[in-house]
Amino acid sequence: MSIKIIFFPLLILALARVEAQRCQYKIKGQILDKSTRAPLEYATAYLTEINLGASSDDKGYFQINGICSGKYHLQVSHIGCESERMYIEITGDTTVTIQLHHHTEILNEISIHSTHEQSSANVIQSINTDFIHRNADKNMADLLESLAGVSVIKNGGGISKPVIHGMYGNRITILNNGLVQAGQQWGNDHAPEIDPFISEQISVIKGAASLAYGGNGLGSVVQIQNNAIEEDPHLHGKINYIYNTNGHGNTLNAKLQRYQKSLTWKVTGTFKLSGDTKTPSYFLTNTGKQESNMGLQLNKTISDKWKLSIHASSFNTEIGILRGSHIGNVTDLDEALTRSTPFFTKENFSYRIEAPKQIVHHHLVKAENKWYKSEKVIYSFNYGSQWNSRKEYDVRRGDRSDKASLSLNQFSHFFEGTVHNEYSDEWHLKSGIQLNLVNNTNAPGTGILPLIPNYTSTKPSGYAIVEKITDRWRLETGIRMDYNFLHIAAINRNTSNSVERFKHQFINFNGALGGKYDLNTAIKLSYNLGYALRSPEVNELYSFGLHQGVSGIEEGNTGLNIEKSLKNVFTIDVNIDRRLLLQLIGYHHLINDYIYLQPEKELRLTIRGAFPVFTYDQTNAEINGLDFTGSVELSKHIKWRSQLSYLRGNDKIHQIGLVFMPANTIRNKLELQFNEGKKLKNSSLGIQVKHVFRQNNIIDDQDFLLPPPAYSLLNFDMATTYRMKRHELQFSISIDNVLNRKYRDYLNRLRYFADEVGRNASLRIGWIF
Numbered sequence: 001m002s003i004k005i006i007f008f009p010l011l012i013l014a015l016a017r018v019e020a021q022r023c024q025y026k027i028k029g030q031i032l033d034k035s036t037r038a039p040l041e042y043a044t045a046y047l048t049e050i051n052l053g054a055s056s057d058d059k060g061y062f063q064i065n066g067i068c069s070g071k072y073h074l075q076v077s078h079i080g081c082e083s084e085r086m087y088i089e090i091t092g093d094t095t096v097t098i099q100l101h102h103h104t105e106i107l108n109e110i111s112i113h114s115t116h117e118q119s120s121a122n123v124i125q126s127i128n129t130d131f132i133h134r135n136a137d138k139n140m141a142d143l144l145e146s147l148a149g150v151s152v153i154k155n156g157g158g159i160s161k162p163v164i165h166g167m168y169g170n171r172i173t174i175l176n177n178g179l180v181q182a183g184q185q186w187g188n189d190h191a192p193e194i195d196p197f198i199s200e201q202i203s204v205i206k207g208a209a210s211l212a213y214g215g216n217g218l219g220s221v222v223q224i225q226n227n228a229i230e231e232d233p234h235l236h237g238k239i240n241y242i243y244n245t246n247g248h249g250n251t252l253n254a255k256l257q258r259y260q261k262s263l264t265w266k267v268t269g270t271f272k273l274s275g276d277t278k279t280p281s282y283f284l285t286n287t288g289k290q291e292s293n294m295g296l297q298l299n300k301t302i303s304d305k306w307k308l309s310i311h312a313s314s315f316n317t318e319i320g321i322l323r324g325s326h327i328g329n330v331t332d333l334d335e336a337l338t339r340s341t342p343f344f345t346k347e348n349f350s351y352r353i354e355a356p357k358q359i360v361h362h363h364l365v366k367a368e369n370k371w372y373k374s375e376k377v378i379y380s381f382n383y384g385s386q387w388n389s390r391k392e393y394d395v396r397r398g399d400r401s402d403k404a405s406l407s408l409n410q411f412s413h414f415f416e417g418t419v420h421n422e423y424s425d426e427w428h429l430k431s432g433i434q435l436n437l438v439n440n441t442n443a444p445g446t447g448i449l450p451l452i453p454n455y456t457s458t459k460p461s462g463y464a465i466v467e468k469i470t471d472r473w474r475l476e477t478g479i480r481m482d483y484n485f486l487h488i489a490a491i492n493r494n495t496s497n498s499v500e501r502f503k504h505q506f507i508n509f510n511g512a513l514g515g516k517y518d519l520n521t522a523i524k525l526s527y528n529l530g531y532a533l534r535s536p537e538v539n540e541l542y543s544f545g546l547h548q549g550v551s552g553i554e555e556g557n558t559g560l561n562i563e564k565s566l567k568n569v570f571t572i573d574v575n576i577d578r579r580l581l582l583q584l585i586g587y588h589h590l591i592n593d594y595i596y597l598q599p600e601k602e603l604r605l606t607i608r609g610a611f612p613v614f615t616y617d618q619t620n621a622e623i624n625g626l627d628f629t630g631s632v633e634l635s636k637h638i639k640w641r642s643q644l645s646y647l648r649g650n651d652k653i654h655q656i657g658l659v660f661m662p663a664n665t666i667r668n669k670l671e672l673q674f675n676e677g678k679k680l681k682n683s684s685l686g687i688q689v690k691h692v693f694r695q696n697n698i699i700d701d702q703d704f705l706l707p708p709p710a711y712s713l714l715n716f717d718m719a720t721t722y723r724m725k726r727h728e729l730q731f732s733i734s735i736d737n738v739l740n741r742k743y744r745d746y747l748n749r750l751r752y753f754a755d756e757v758g759r760n761a762s763l764r765i766g767w768i769f
Helices: 003-022 115-119 129-134 140-144 208-213 330-336 538-542
Strands: 025-033 044-047 052-055 061-067 070-077 084-090 094-100 123-127 150-154 160-164 173-176 201-206 221-225 236-244 249-258 264-274 289-301 306-320 357-372 377-393 406-422 427-442 454-469 473-491 499-518 523-534 544-547 552-555 563-576 580-606 609-633 638-651 665-673 680-692 711-723 728-736 760-768
Touching: 025 044, 025 084, 044 061, 052 061, 070 094, 084 094, 129 760, 140 150, 140 160, 140 201, 173 208, 201 208, 208 221, 208 454, 208 473, 208 499, 330 580, 330 609, 473 538, 552 580
Parallel strands: 025 094, 173 221, 552 609
Antiparallel strands: 025 061, 044 052, 044 070, 070 084, 123 201, 150 160, 201 221, 236 249, 236 760, 249 264, 264 289, 289 306, 306 357, 357 377, 377 406, 406 427, 427 454, 454 473, 473 499, 499 523, 523 563, 544 552, 563 580, 580 609, 609 638, 638 665, 665 680, 680 711, 711 728, 728 760
16 A cells, blocks of 8 residues: 555544644633623623634623634623723633623713722713714714713804803813813803714713813813724724714714734724704704814834823814804894794705804824833823814905904913822822913904904913722822913904003912712712812903804903812712612802803994893802712613703802803613624613703893793614624614704703704714724
8 A cells, every 4th residue: 555545644634633622722701890890791702703602601701612723803792881802812722801891880871991990089970982983973062961960052053062060161171182172162152173083982070180180160171082002913993974864964984093013003084064954943044064083093112111102183174153143233133032933044955154154173282101110100291282273254244254254373282291109009199290381363364353362371280199099998189280371462442453461370279189988889989179269261351342153242351350169079879789870979169259151131233243242250159969870770671771960050149040050951761772692782772851941040131031941852762783704883873852842952052043953863884893
């Protein structure tokens, strides 16, 4: 018999045996709730390349057998959780521990994103990535409205700003990847220039931790961050498309990322186009919007001790302002305030954007250097630069509507050095020094006196935060000092041909003390006390003229004093086996010399039309509130979620209510979640009822119109994910104002002229690869 005839079959059998041995590897591990460390039962671990998976037991353990050596992507999911994907290379039996962001921290939209945050004494509420991407066609502030205690001041459907515990505008600090968002954010018609798709975590922080970011007037900090890029050498990404029926809105977003030892990167691009939105009865003429944005994240490990990250973004938008809010004379304006249908309303839909409108560009770049001196000491050196350009266009005579009536340019530079020192497992210290430089100028050639003057601001700052951690107690205390030097170059209001120069110097002091106590495994108590000084902003001091976006004339007050505020916040968190979750936040806020914008009874005629007049004034204010959020698991697949926000703001000097305070709100949602299938996962269906009460704390003389009546809205949403071999398709449908209810909201400045948007259905398709 030939040697070949004997040898080759033996060789084939040997190779087959080796391959069989190589395919006897296994992956085992445990799946945990990231915030509570509790095991997750019935979670699914799935190897996408070979269509092989397993479910976890009641202790969170799973095991997948019969795996060959190779490179794989392990996809892990659980009902009510954000899915996680990790890249693994199999060369033998492998053990992993996986932590999922479980949505049962009070609401489907809320999750705590790190164990350190969970252990801090601060009150932190967050919005998860999935909720952001489902609703990224909306503005950033509209996403935050899903959290208890957060409302929104609007200027029509395209412009909105967050209101947290009654604080808004300059009292809210917005962090864009660790850099305070700078721009013309002083106006209620100036929405934060941030693309929601660029963000993957949005959190509201109340407590001592906010001192590191320069929170003004204890109004909380909104923190917008990217997730860490997965350590996966393959190119991955996501494409999202959202269509809105109301306004025929289109949103397209693409995200690509790749991990490499030399350089890790992530790039994002977004385009939005929408036209005139519609109330239940008529079109809101000239309310279209166009937007194009880019984002870039780069991470570089230069050495074992030195890591560099760069964030850059470009935000560009054109927004139409309701045509019926700009009236030619006082008689027509008086009529417009009581008309059921605004002036200049057209019967047909249009994507066309005409004056009045805004064109805004915001460009940001931040470089962050971290130096790990040791496991206990971390130094950080950061630099950020921003450029904000805002142009506003009025309806002007003589075919001059295409010439900007307001053109502002702002350049800002930010320098920071911090040190985080862990003296022991119990004692931590974070401290830093900062320098913020701002140069704000009006571009010449508008032919109209500027709303605010040219100015420069130089603000050096320093802070220190001490944290003490024990088994049951977490204590934090901190202080912050800000020196603000303002140089103003204002056109004389009387002669209009001379420039007056002013200098202001303000010293602000902030202090905070907070503690959290674990009463037992189910109940946590926390308390935060804060004191802050807030100096008046340039717009509050020197505004003089038409604020086109809100269709009103605003006049500043150079005699304003520094605000002095004291705030108490008490929180109770209850988590009973993740089936019953409750959070109760009570707060009491005293503010002396509270600065507010007071509507006057005057309707003033100018060469640009007739407009209501608003002036800046001060009083002593008291704001009390209560936020309740709860979730109960009625069965394995059915959950009931509730939110209640109660707030009352009072003018203590005049014994009346404060203007522009949110009305009380109740939300209830019934959600059905389905079992994981071979192809479908994260499937859910929800019905929500939102009721907004009438703001009854305002009297006739405080506004041009009394607050509108209470209203209730019915909302619906459903979502699922279709699992493919290597990819996933995500589908979601949501319908706001299902019953097409006609209503007006007190915090919408255009409620003087028009109803709110009617029924809107949104369809989202996402492809993950």
